[in-house]
Amino acid sequence: MKGIVFTEFLEMVEAKFGYEMVDKIISSSELSNDGAYTATGTYPHHELLQLLNELSNASDTEKSVLxxxxxxxxxxxxxxxxxxxxxxxxxxxxxxxxxxxxxxxxxxxxxxxxxxxxxxxxxxxxxxxxxxxxxxxxxxxxxxxxxxxxxxxxxxxxxxxxxxxxxxxxxxxxxxxxx
Ligand code: HEM
CATH class of the missing domain: 3.90.1520.10 (H-NOX domain)
Structure with missing residues (x-):
């Protein structure tokens, strides 16, 4: 999955929930690069799903809504x-x-x-x-x-x-x- 999807996702999390939430979901996910994504890179789709799961748990919000x-x-x-x-x-x-x-x-x-x-x-x-x-x-x-x-x-x-x-x-x- 293209890096722009990851960078924008994390930007949205910061805008809606604050930077601590970004930090929290990155550290509780197992990411190959510790969440250092670049817009033009390509990264495994399952990492986005993990970040989404962690956000859903931490914010008590359905994944579909997020x-x-x-x-x-x-x-x-x-x-x-x-x-x-x-x-x-x-x-x-x-x-x-x-x-x-x-x-x-x-x-x-x-x-x-x-x-x-x-x-x-x-x-x-x-x-x-x-x-x-x-x-x-x-x-x-x-x-x-x-x-x-x-x-x-x-x-x-x-x-x-x-x-x-x-x-x-x-x-x-x-x-x-x-x-
Ligand atoms: C200028 C407008 C758009 C651009 C430049 C664009 C570009 C992209 C890019 C770069 C990705 C990521 C592909 C990857 O990670 O491999 C993507 C994914 C996606 N795009 Fe678009 N897109 C646009 C508009 C739209 C619109 C209007 C829709 C919905 C009607 C849409 C639906 C999707 C979906 C659902 C995905 C996720 C991948 C998937 O479900 O398989 N896109 N798009």
Whole structure:
């Protein structure tokens, strides 16, 4: 998993819970590099899961809630870091369709070792279904990113989630714009 995911995760933990919490979850996890991540490096995905577990225990917050918040937080990072990917869209659904069709493909050119989820979208008008597939099972992170995207494009929205494969590797989001 790319280092930017780790550096942003720890930054979010610091912003929401304070530096002591960052210190606490790093020292209670078994990390290969003592939590010294760089944005362009690549690190084992299980280290993120460990940090998430430790944060969930220490803050008494469900992992799904933390991952969703992390998605919302990461949206701002992407928006500031890659403004070009957000330009030229009138509608949030067009942007969401471009994640699989364009954005993540460009990400792969920049970072050939990135492991990205796949998204399948259908429907238009005021409703869209977006199916997430990834062995990393980070659908709640996607959920936060989807909601932040809809807000960014000015849509009042409801997003519901249906688990298609029990282990969380396949999840369908139903996004409805309230008019
Ligand atoms: C400019 C916008 C975006 C950029 C630059 C971007 C880039 C990235 C990068 C670098 C990763 C890490 C890959 C790795 O660690 O190997 C990632 C992962 C991910 N991205 Fe995006 N992304 C963007 C927008 C989105 C949006 C809007 C969504 C949701 C609809 C999304 C869903 C995900 C998910 C769920 C993952 C976690 C990996 C997984 O579940 O397999 N991304 N993205």
């Amino acid at each position: 991952l969703h918040s992390f998605g919302t937080y990461m949206f701002v990072t992407f928006k500031n870091g890659y403004p070009g990917f957000f330009e030229g869209f009138e509608h949030g659904f067009e942007f969401l369709k471009s994640v699989d069709a364009h954005i993540h493909k460009e990400v792969l050119k920049l970072y050939p070792d990135a492991k990205l989820p796949s998204f399948e979208t259908r429907g238009d008008g005021n409703e869209m279904r977006m199916t997430y597939r990834s062995y990393r099972k980070m659908a709640d992170f996607a959920h936060g990113l989807i909601e932040a995207s809809m807000s960014h494009f000015g849509h009042e929205h409801q997003v519901s989630k249906k688990v298609l494969v029990q282990d969380g590797s396949e999840v369908e989001f139903h996004i409805v714009i309230e008019v």
